[in-house]
Amino acid sequence: MSLLEVNHIKKVYKTRFGGNEVTALKDVHFSVEEGEFVAIMGESGSGKTTLLNIMAALDVPSGGSVLVDGKDFSKLKDKERTMFRRENLGFIFQDFNLLDNFSLEDNILLPLVLEGKNYDEMESRMIPIVENLEIRDIVKKYPYEVSGGQKQRAAIARALITNPRILLADEPTGALDSKASTNLLSQLRKINKKGQTILMVTHSNVAASYADRVMFIKDGEVFHQLYKGAMTKNEMLDKICDSVTVLMRGGDDSE
Numbered sequence: 001m002s003l004l005e006v007n008h009i010k011k012v013y014k015t016r017f018g019g020n021e022v023t024a025l026k027d028v029h030f031s032v033e034e035g036e037f038v039a040i041m042g043e044s045g046s047g048k049t050t051l052l053n054i055m056a057a058l059d060v061p062s063g064g065s066v067l068v069d070g071k072d073f074s075k076l077k078d079k080e081r082t083m084f085r086r087e088n089l090g091f092i093f094q095d096f097n098l099l100d101n102f103s104l105e106d107n108i109l110l111p112l113v114l115e116g117k118n119y120d121e122m123e124s125r126m127i128p129i130v131e132n133l134e135i136r137d138i139v140k141k142y143p144y145e146v147s148g149g150q151k152q153r154a155a156i157a158r159a160l161i162t163n164p165r166i167l168l169a170d171e172p173t174g175a176l177d178s179k180a181s182t183n184l185l186s187q188l189r190k191i192n193k194k195g196q197t198i199l200m201v202t203h204s205n206v207a208a209s210y211a212d213r214v215m216f217i218k219d220g221e222v223f224h225q226l227y228k229g230a231m232t233k234n235e236m237l238d239k240i241c242d243s244v245t246v247l248m249r250g251g252d253d254s255e
């Protein structure tokens with residue numbers, strides 16, 4: 001059984017007052033194994049965020065199902081879905097989503113505070129994570145006192161503190177310069193090598209080249225998948241660039 005199974009997901013947005021319908025996802029079908037690092041790419045409006053929101057249990061599909069460890073959470077009631085999300089999923093967003101009036105440490109520990117854990121347990125869970133992400137020395141600082149890359153690493157630490165089965169990242173390098181992006185992607189790769197399953201939506205070919213598999217979404221469906229296999233990162237990057245070119249030509253690679 002796969003860790004994540006996305007079964008024939010469809011999403012139709014209905015506008016208010018019965019206006020036009022928008023089919024954001026037509027029939028998206030794929031699975032992810034434990035320990036994989038998957039990048040999701042596609043043009044603006046192709047449905048990436050919609051898909052991520054459905055996998056994150058933040059939105060419900062119009063059809064199909066999402067299974068984590070064989071459990072269909074799209075059928076759960078709101079409260080159970082919130083619990084399921086808290087126990088199984090970690091999130092990283094483009095704009096970090098850290099609370100400005102909290103130190104990095106308080107931001108990182110927040111999910112455990114909400115669970116009512118005691119301080120010693122929270123501290124012992126946090127230390128290896130912040131050491132791994134190389135931010136241990138700055139956890140007492142506030143978000144406005146650190147760089148964008150450091151903020152994003154604190155956001156990763158907060159996502160990992162609950163030990164999620166799957167880490168979902170929406171454009172995690174979108175607000176970073178190229179040096180901070182490279183640093184962050186190396187950190188994600190390192191976490192993945194230790195066994196963390198990661199799904200990352202990105203517009204960046206370079207960011208996607210860090211993944212084991214790149215999935216291209218077009219017209220609400222999985223249009224193409226690339227597997228890294230034995231390829232180097234640069235070889236993978238070349239393949240991604242070729243695929244993006246085909247995608248932008250409308251899927252016709254006959255020339």
Ligand SMILES: Nc1ncnc2c1ncn2[C@@H]1O[C@H](COP(=O)(O)OP(=O)(O)OP(=O)(O)O)[C@@H](O)[C@H]1O
Pocket residue numbers: 013014015022023024042043044045046047048049050051
């Ligand atoms: N709440 C909504 N109501 C109606 N239509 C929506 C809503 N959210 C998204 N859409 C439409 O669904 C389609 C997919 O949007 P989505 O945001 O998932 O695309 P995306 O691939 O993430 O785009 P981007 O790369 O620009 O973030 C688009 O046509 C969008 O206009």
